[in-house]
Amino acid sequence: xxxxxxxxxxxxxxxxxxxxxxxxxxxxxxxxxxxxxxxxxxxxxxxxxxxxxxxxxxxxxxxxxxxxxxxxxxxxxxxxxxxxxxxxxxxxxxxxxxxxxxxxxxxxxxxxxxxxxxxxxxxxxxxxxxxxxxxxxxxxxxxxxxxxxxxxxxxxxxxxxxxxxxxxxxxxxxxxxxxxxxxxxxxxxxxxxxxxxxxxxxxxxxxxxxxxxxxxxxxxxxxxxxxxxxxxxxxxxxxxxxxxxxxxxxxxxxxxxxxxxxxxxxxxxxxxxxxxxxxxxxxxxxxxxxxxxxxxxxxxxxxxxxxxxxxxxxxxxxxxxxxxxxxxxxxxxxxxxxxxxxxxxxxxxxxxxxxxxxxxxxxxxxxxxxxxxxxxxxxxxxxxxxxxxxxxxxxxxxxxxxxxxxxxxxxxxxxxxxxxxxxxxxxxxxxxxxxxxxxxxxxxxxxxxxxxxxxxxxxxxxxxxxxxxxxxxxxxxxxxxxxxxxxxxxxxxxxxxxxxxxxxxxxxxxxxxxxxxxxxxxxxxxxxxxxxxxxxxxxxxxxxxxxxxxxxxxxxxxxxxxxxxxxxxxxxxxxxxxxxxxxxxxxxxxxxxxxxxxxxxxxxxxxxxxxxxxxxxxxxxxxxxxxxxxxxxxxxxxxxxxxxxxxxxxxxxxxxxxxxxxxxxxxxxxxxxxxxxxxxxxxxxxxxxxxxxxxxxxx
Ligand code: C2E
Ligand code: MG
Ligand code: MG
Numbered sequence: 001x002x003x004x005x006x007x008x009x010x011x012x013x014x015x016x017x018x019x020x021x022x023x024x025x026x027x028x029x030x031x032x033x034x035x036x037x038x039x040x041x042x043x044x045x046x047x048x049x050x051x052x053x054x055x056x057x058x059x060x061x062x063x064x065x066x067x068x069x070x071x072x073x074x075x076x077x078x079x080x081x082x083x084x085x086x087x088x089x090x091x092x093x094x095x096x097x098x099x100x101x102x103x104x105x106x107x108x109x110x111x112x113x114x115x116x117x118x119x120x121x122x123x124x125x126x127x128x129x130x131x132x133x134x135x136x137x138x139x140x141x142x143x144x145x146x147x148x149x150x151x152x153x154x155x156x157x158x159x160x161x162x163x164x165x166x167x168x169x170x171x172x173x174x175x176x177x178x179x180x181x182x183x184x185x186x187x188x189x190x191x192x193x194x195x196x197x198x199x200x201x202x203x204x205x206x207x208x209x210x211x212x213x214x215x216x217x218x219x220x221x222x223x224x225x226x227x228x229x230x231x232x233x234x235x236x237x238x239x240x241x242x243x244x245x246x247x248x249x250x251x252x253x254x255x256x257x258x259x260x261x262x263x264x265x266x267x268x269x270x271x272x273x274x275x276x277x278x279x280x281x282x283x284x285x286x287x288x289x290x291x292x293x294x295x296x297x298x299x300x301x302x303x304x305x306x307x308x309x310x311x312x313x314x315x316x317x318x319x320x321x322x323x324x325x326x327x328x329x330x331x332x333x334x335x336x337x338x339x340x341x342x343x344x345x346x347x348x349x350x351x352x353x354x355x356x357x358x359x360x361x362x363x364x365x366x367x368x369x370x371x372x373x374x375x376x377x378x379x380x381x382x383x384x385x386x387x388x389x390x391x392x393x394x395x396x397x398x399x400x401x402x403x404x405x406x407x408x409x410x411x412x413x414x415x416x417x418x419x420x421x422x423x424x425x426x427x428x429x430x431x432x433x434x435x436x437x438x439x440x441x442x443x444x445x446x447x448x449x450x451x452x453x454x455x456x457x458x459x460x461x462x463x464x465x466x467x468x469x470x471x472x473x474x475x476x477x478x479x480x481x482x483x484x485x486x487x488x489x490x491x492x493x494x495x496x497x498x499x500x501x502x503x504x505x506x507x508x509x510x511x512x513x514x515x516x517x518x519x520x521x522x523x524x525x526x527x528x529x530x531x532x533x534x535x536x537x538x539x540x541x542x543x544x545x546x547x548x549x550x551x552x553x554x555x556x557x558x559x560x561x562x563x564x565x566x567x568x569x570x571x572x573x574x575x576x577x578x579x580x581x582x583x584x585x586x587x588x589x590x591x592x593x594x595x596x597x598x599x600x601x602x603x604x605x606x607x608x609x610x611x612x613x614x615x616x617x618x619x620x621x622x623x624x625x626x627x628x629x630x631x632x633x634x635x636x637x638x639x640x641x642x643x644x645x646x647x648x649x650x651x652x653x654x655x656x657x658x659x660x661x662x663x664x665x666x667x668x669x670x671x672x673x674x675x676x677x678x679x680x681x682x683x684x685x686x687x688x689x690x691x692x693x694x695x696x697x698x699x
Contacts, residue, residue: 015195015199015202016192016195016196016199019191019192019195019199020188020191020192020195023187023188023191023195024184024188024191027180027183027184027187027188028180028184030180031176031177031179031180031181031183031184032180034176034180035173035176035177035180038172038173038176039170039172039173039176042172046162047135047140047162050140050160050162051133051135051140051142053089053160054133054140054141054142054158054160055131055133055142055144057084057089057090057142057158057160058131058142058143058144058156058157058158059131059144061080061081061084061093061095061144061156061158062144062145062146062147062156064080065077065080065081065095065146065156066146066147066148066153067148068080069095069103069146069148069153069154070148070153072103074103074104074113077095077103077104078104078106081093081104081105081106081107082106082107084106085106085107088161089160090106090107090158090159090160091107091108091139091159091160091161092105092106092107092108092109092158092159093105093106093107093109093156093157093158093159094106094109094111094117094156094157095146095154095155095156095157096117096122096154096155096157097153097154098126098152098153098154098155099116100116100117100118100119100122100123100126101114101115101116101117102114102115102116102117103154107159108159109159117157119143119157120134121134121141121142121143121157122143122155122157124143125143125144125145125155126145126152126155129145129147129152130145131143131144131145135162138161138162138163139159139160139161139162140159140160140161140162141157141158141159141160142157142158142160143155143156143157143158144156144158198225198229201221201223201225201229201230201232201233202229204221204222204223204233205221205223205229205232205233205236208221208236208240209236212240212243215247217240217243217244217247218240218244219240220237220240221233221236221237254266254267255267255270257341257342257344259309259312259313259342260312260313260315260316260342261313261316262316262319262320262340262341262342262348263339263340263341263342264341264342264343264344265341265342265343265344267341268339268341268343268349268351268401269401269402269405270401271339271341271351272288272351272400272401272404272405273400273401275336275351275353276394276395276399276400276401276404279394279395280395280399284354284355285354285355285358285393285394285395285396286351286352286353286354286355286393286394287351287352287355287358287360287361287364287391287392287393287394288349288350288351288352288391288392288394288401288404288405288408289349289350289351289352289361289364289365289368289389289390289391289408289423290347290349290389290390290391290392290405290408290409290411290412291319291347291348291349291350291368291387291388291389291412292346292347292387292388292412292416293315293346293347293348293372293385293386293387294385294386294387294388294416294420294421295384295385295386295420296311296345296346296385297346298570298571299311299383299385300346301571302571303378303381303383307378307379310378310379311376311378311383311385312342312346314376314378315348315372315376315385316340316342316348318371318372318374319340319348319350319368319371319372320340321371322364322367322368322371323337323338323339323340323350323364324337324338325367326338326363326364326367335353335354336353336354337353338350338351338352338353338364339351339353349405349408350364350368352364355393358393358396358425361391361393361425362391362423362425365389365391365423366423368387368389369386369387369389369421369422369423372385372386372387373385373386373387373421386420386421387420387421388412388413388415388416388420388421388422388423389412389415389422389423389424390407390408390409390410390411390412390413390414390415390423390424390425390426391408391411391423391424391425391426392404392405392407392408392411392425392426393425393426397426407426407430407431408426410426410430410431410433410434411423411424411425411426411427411430412424413430413434414430437493440490440493441493441497441499443479444477444490444493444494444497444499445499447477447479448499448502448503448506452477452478452479452480453475453476453477453478453503453506453507454475454476454477454478454678455473455474455475455476455507455510455511455514455679456473456474456475456476456676456677456678457471457472457473457474457511457527457676457677457678457679457682458471458472458474458669458674458675458676458677459471459669459673459674459682459685459686460472460528460647460667460668460669461667461668461669461673461698462666462667462698463657463660463661463665463666463667463668463698464666464698465695465698466695466696466697466698467695468525468685468686469526469667470525470526470527470528470560470667471515471525471526471527471528471682472527472528472529472530472562472669472676473507473510473511473527473528473529473530474487474530474676475487475491475503475507475530476676477489477490491532495532495533495534498534500532500534500535501532501534501535501538504530504531504532504534504535505535505544507529507530508529508531508544508545508548509548509551509552511527511529512527512529512548512549512552512554512559513552513554514679515527515554515558516552516553516554518683518686519553519554519555519558520553523683523686523687524558525558525682525686526557526558526559526560527554527558527559527560528559528560528561528562528590529559529560529561529562530562530592531561531562531563531567532567533564533566533567533570536563536567536575536578537570537571537574541578542578542581542582545559545561545582545587546581546582546585549585549587555586556582556585556586556587557586557587557588559587559588560587560588560589560590560610560611561582561587561588561589561590562589562590562591562592562613563575563589563590563591563592564591564592564593564596565591565592565593565594565595565596568591568607568609569604572607575607576607576608579608580608583608588610588611589608589609589610589611590609590610590611590612590613590647591604591607591609591611591612591613592613593613593615593649594612594613594614594615594635595614595615595618595631595635596615596617605638605642609644610644610645611644611645611646611647612635612638612639612644612645612646612647613646613647613648613649613669614632614635614636614646614647614648614649614665615649615650616649616650616670617650618631618632618635619632619648619649619650619651619656619660619670620650620652622656622659623653623655623656623659629659632648632659632660632663633663636660636663636664636665637663640664645666645667646665646666646667647665647666647667647668647669648660648665648667648668648669648670649669649670650669650670650671651668651669651670651671651672651673652670652671652672653672654672654697656670656672657672657697657698661698672697673697
């Protein structure tokens, strides 16, 4: 019952029904109005006809009965009058003389012969010698004077009923109403049909709007009615086209990486979510590969921004080809293809939705490494990149995008640490290492803030006379629970989390301050400070150094800055730019850990350095390793030719010292003379016997 009522109420509310009902009302109203007008005008016409008819009868009586009236032939008069009354034309009639005495009557008359009438009509007709008419309800009453031989001799009064007249009018009314009803019955279905057909396009529009609301926007409504509905349909089509374009644009902005046209992080996350959920249901496995390009930053800096983007595009293309190649080699047409995405910067990801064997992920990683290793051609330059790949396998290493990406990222970091161009699978211990690193970083921040860092100094001894030629400032961390920590435990972490700049600048200023203090006391000891690559690449580096010198009062020629070989060789032009203003003031520069890098000799000899510091590994291995000995000899010979000073690091034995002296080394630094020490110990060392014993050792 309810569905029927529902359908009925829907039908009643439909436009077709509304239009049909409206038409019916209009039609009915028109019929009623027309019929009423017809009825009123008919009644009016009929009444006039009836009056004329009544007057005619009265004239007829007056003319025909004049003779009989004068002769008072009552019998003939009655006969004559009765014939009219019987036909129904007349309801009643009487004749009176000029004294208003009734002479004869017929039909329904309230008077009898011999009565004197007070009828106003009779008065009127006798007075005016003309006929008088009066309408009394359903009766038309006419009084007409009777003339004989030109003289007024009486009056005839006729009552004519109007019933006949009004019957004719109501007959017409009925007929017209009937016609109206028939028209209604015939036309209404036609109206409904016409309305229904002309409103047909509205159904199309409704259906289109419904589809559009369910995101299907690439549709066209075909309405060719040539009326407003066609205009409306065209407006709809234009709106859908615009919406479709906007939706596509929004989708692109939200899910596509603009540089490479690869899916972006959000899209990748969604895909991983979908695939892992499916894997949960059907027990399948897959993998997430996290890729980070090696050396990209350096290449990008030297190429410029636009070219960097082109390089990323080229990498993206190669990754896509590799993934496609892998999919094809698997030969399963129905299988879901791999997905390559860019997370941002030089980070890419690959999703392998189905994996028959975890070793397959390793095969894909290998292919990717080989593909990225091949040189790229960017505007005439050959560019070499590498890539580190971390792999997490689901469901083993995680069941959601966040965990899988984090684990693949940790594995990637491990691959990167091993030197790049390598891949690693995620292992549970990586989480632990990452956690420790996180704690370390937190504590390091506190260390910088709470002054837990201290500077130790290690003397550099002149090989010729054993005097202190200078000191190297080496940072230590006075950890609240772990005690004194050497830089090996935290410098790398500081570099990775960006704290190295703060730490390095603090060491620089602190060393300058303390050494300036010694200068004031007459102890003139030059100090060498280590500078990290991050610190050195800061544009404001030379200003920072000059500020430190000015504010602490340390003479510029008492400061030496140590750059490692790799820092110095990273951006040679930049190095020259940074060094120049400092060298002008008298600051000297040393290449630290010399021999461990892979610098080109031609570059090195052109660089404005004052000191080579021979890495302690060569000094240590000299005694037993021919190769190490040759390296030391070569460096010393080269320094001599370039007129540079040399510092041999890590000198622990007299044999090492003897060999270095023979080869012409100028300075030595190592446990043989002194370990790194706090300032107070250094002061004692410089002033006291320790220095004398050092001299004795070199003697
Ligand atoms: P480095 O600049 O090559 O410093 C020399 C390192 O060799 C120091 O280690 C020193 O204690 C150690 N050493 C000196 N003589 C001997 C020896 O006879 N035998 C042995 N086995 N080792 C010796 P330390 O202090 O642990 O510093 C390690 C490295 O940490 C430094 O190597 C330097 O690269 C870095 N570093 C230290 N302080 C700073 C700093 O303030 N800033 C930056 N950026 N790096 C620093
Ligand atoms: Mg050093
Ligand atoms: Mg060194």
